[in-house]
Amino acid sequence: MLTVRAPATSANLGSGFDVFGVALSHPADVVRVERADRTTIDVTGAGSEFIPEDPDKNTVGAVAEALDAPAHIKIDKGIRPASGLGSSAASAAAAAVGLNELYDRGKTRKELVPIAAKGEAVVSGDAHDDNVAPAILGGFTIATPEGVTQVDADVPLVACLPEIVVSTRDARKVVPERTSVDQLIETVGNAATLTTGMHRDDPELIGRGMEDSVVTPARAKLIDGYSEVRRAALEAGSTGVTISGAGPGVLAACREDDQSRVASAMLDAFDDAGVEARAYQTRIGEGATIH
Ligand SMILES: Nc1ncnc2c1ncn2[C@@H]1O[C@H](COP(=O)(O)OP(=O)(O)OP(=O)(O)O)[C@@H](O)[C@H]1O
Numbered sequence: 209m210l211t212v213r214a215p216a217t218s219a220n221l222g223s224g225f226d227v228f229g230v231a232l233s234h235p236a237d238v239v240r241v242e243r244a245d246r247t248t249i250d251v252t253g254a255g256s257e258f259i260p261e262d263p264d265k266n267t268v269g270a271v272a273e274a275l276d277a278p279a280h281i282k283i284d285k286g287i288r289p290a291s292g293l294g295s296s297a298a299s300a301a302a303a304a305v306g307l308n309e310l311y312d313r314g315k316t317r318k319e320l321v322p323i324a325a326k327g328e329a330v331v332s333g334d335a336h337d338d339n340v341a342p343a344i345l346g347g348f349t350i351a352t353p354e355g356v357t358q359v360d361a362d363v364p365l366v367a368c369l370p371e372i373v374v375s376t377r378d379a380r381k382v383v384p385e386r387t388s389v390d391q392l393i394e395t396v397g398n399a400a401t402l403t404t405g406m407h408r409d410d411p412e413l414i415g416r417g418m419e420d421s422v423v424t425p426a427r428a429k430l431i432d433g434y435s436e437v438r439r440a441a442l443e444a445g446s447t448g449v450t451i452s453g454a455g456p457g458v459l460a461a462c463r464e465d466d467q468s469r470v471a472s473a474m475l476d477a478f479d480d481a482g483v484e485a486r487a488y489q490t491r492i493g494e495g496a497t498i499h
C-alpha cells in the first residue's frame with residue numbers, strides 16, 4: 209500500500225486561461241493505492257457525498273486504466289469538489305504518482321501529467337493540464353500542447369472558497385468564443401508580467417499579471433459577491449485578485465504581512481453578500497508527495 213498527498217491547485221491565474229497553474233501548500237487530498245485485480249474506489253472527506261465511486265466516473269479510474277494499474281484506491285478528500293481549487297485534479301495527480309510507483313511503470317513526473325489529465329476529461333469533457341501539472345510538479349506551471357514548463361516559486365496567497373457550487377463544465381460554457389486584438393495585447397502583457405513575477409517571487413508583479421478582461425468578467429457573474437470580495441481584498445492590501453480555476457474559489461496574491469487582513473476582508477465581503485465561505489491562508493507549494 210502506498211500513500212500519496214496531492215495539493216490543491218489554482219489554474220488560470222487570470223491572464224493564463226487553460227495554461228497557468230500553481231500548487232497550493234494546502235489544502236490537499238490524500239490517496240492510498242493497493243494492488244488489486246480490478247479497480248475499486250472508496251471516497252471519504254470533504255464533499256465525498258457528491259463524488260462517484262464508479263471507476264468510469266471518478267478521475268482516478270481513468271488514471272488506473274491509462275497506466276494499466278488496477279488497484280483499491282482510497283481517497284480522503286481535503287479539497288471540496290467543484291471548488292475551483294483543482295479537487296478532481298488532485299485525486300488524479302495522486303493516483304498517477306502512486307500507481308506509477310506501485311506498478312513500477314517508470315514514468316517521469318512530466319510524463320504523468322497527460323495521464324492524470326485523462327481523469328480531468330472524465331469530469332469536464334476536456335483534458336486540460338493546468339491543474340494536474342502543478343499538482344504533480346509543484347510550483348508555477350505553464351502547460352501548453354507542446355509540454356509543461358515548471359518553476360519553483362514562493363508567494364503568499366489567500367484562496368477563499370464560498371459555499372456555492374460551480375462546475376467546470378458549466379463555467380466553460382460562458383467563456384467567450386472570440387477576443388479582440390486589444391484584449392490579446394493586454395493578455396500577453398499580463399501573462400508575461402505574471403511569469404516574471406513568479407521567477408522573482410514578487411507579489412506585486414504576480415498580482416498585476418492576474419488582471420484579465422476576457423474570461424474572468426464572464427465567469428464572475430456565476431459567483432455571488434465576486435466584485436465586492438475582489439474590491440475588499442484589494443483594499444486590504446492584496447496585490448491582485450482573480451477567480452481560481454473555473455470558480456467559485458477566489459484567489460488573492462499578497463505580501464506576507466497582509467495575508468491575514470486580506471483573508472478576513474474577503475470573508476467579511478462574502479458574508480455581507482449573504483454567502484458562507486472559508487479562507488485558506490496558503491502559498492505556492494510542492495507537488496504530490498509519496499509517504
Ligand atoms: N476524485 C474526484 N475528486 C473530486 N471530484 C471528482 C472526483 N472524481 C470525479 N469528480 C467529479 O468532478 C466534479 C468536480 O470537478 P470540477 O472540475 O468541476 O471541480 P474542481 O476540480 O474543484 O474545479 P477546478 O478544476 O475548476 O479547479 C464533480 O462533479 C465530482 O463529482
Ligand SMILES: N[C@@H](CCO)C(=O)O
Pocket residue numbers: 219220225226227332336338339376379380453454
Ligand atoms: N482552465 C480550466 C481549469 C478548471 O479545470 C478552466 O478554467 O476551465
